[in-house]
Amino acid sequence: MQASPVSSHEADPAALQVRSLSFAQPWQWLVLGARDAMRAPLIALFYGLCFWAMALLLGWVFRASPEYVMSMASGCLLLGPFLAMGLYELSRRLEQGQRPQLGASLLCWSRHLQSMGMLVMVLMVLEMLWGRASMVVFAISFDTGMPTTASVLQTVVRRENWEFLLIYTAVGGVFAALVFGFTVVALPTILDRDADALTACITSMRVVGLNIGVMLLWAAIITVLVAVSLMPYGAGLLIVGPVLGCASWHAYRASVELPEAQPEAA
Template structure:
């Protein structure tokens, strides 16, 4: 059942679904992914100042984490920290979803509206999803440490050049690459299934945590090929953004965040 509600102090009404019935899922193709990216880029062009202000926190956290890793002689954790950003990315992008939602509805898109997320009818669902992603991130880091110790032992210690040499030139390093990437892939797929559309859905409608997660999982199952390609696009974009001292994330992340909102519109009826 759908009804028209005026929420969050918006100047005009919006249509929001309040029923707990499972949302319907569409099948999409590469054209929908391209369209979502194009619209995400359009959003970024129209709201660049707001988005850069919002996402400067993201590369700053990355720089601090990498510096802390070097200072504490845990250089092997730098890559897991960088790659782990993809696991918490959906949570960091909630404010971007809100700006895209407001622009789509013809509402004011000043950067302060990112905090309207706190007024969402499904804020408890959003918080629950955030906790799940935080647990996945911590589990990934713990797994990375365990794999490094198992594969390389004492060879995982040392500065960055030494560690990279050991990864490339030793059998333990080769094992680390293979097993680490396989385990990382599992975490990435689980995160994609749980969080790809659950955050936008929770922002858009009044839904419970189980409904948000199940809808995102069903969307992945219904669109395995396109969603796998989308996952590669997201990971590839985050890696490219992280290469220039993380500052590229201030551009890459908002584009991907906005694009995810538009892909949600393509996938969820």
């Protein structure tokens, strides 16, 4: 079923439009993402290795200094979309019938330095706030000092500490939702339309606002697939990472479009 366009309220005729989405489409994006990854397996493997390395680093931090896990997770959340931008370029080239190239995918951001820089600043602020908030939750919950890995695990499973787990999860959920809302289609918009960071973030939030249910489903799919892929030492990210990156390009293509060109006046 074709998604129906919803006209932008912008006066600018080149303003981006967002579309209404159906609940079947996130599954279609996964299929298309897997197809793109299989059409360029070596490039997909390179990015899969990058995602896997991030997971291994996060696991090491959890074992060594668990109080910094949320900060590291937010850092990975910051770096992840920019790695995924190379996968957006891969899917974009395949869509246009061009040959995907690793070098082009690694440097695709260089044509949009100003917009990327502004988006990086926004995400860095969110990252710092997220890290600080998580440290405050730890400090309040562990007044005898920062916990070890073992004490964190004990805290999670002990019934009397449910408030800590609830607050910690809620804090992480709020910041994760903000990052998801700002970036779900922002980077593909910058890459494809050369939009400025503000326009890209607003477009992303408009997509989420118009399609809250579908975007919640898409976020849940991403969360579940990433969580499952982390179980065998994160090796599942070798496959899941590239597939989700390419699928996110198709999520953008289904969600955002330019308005039809207006006929020129005689």
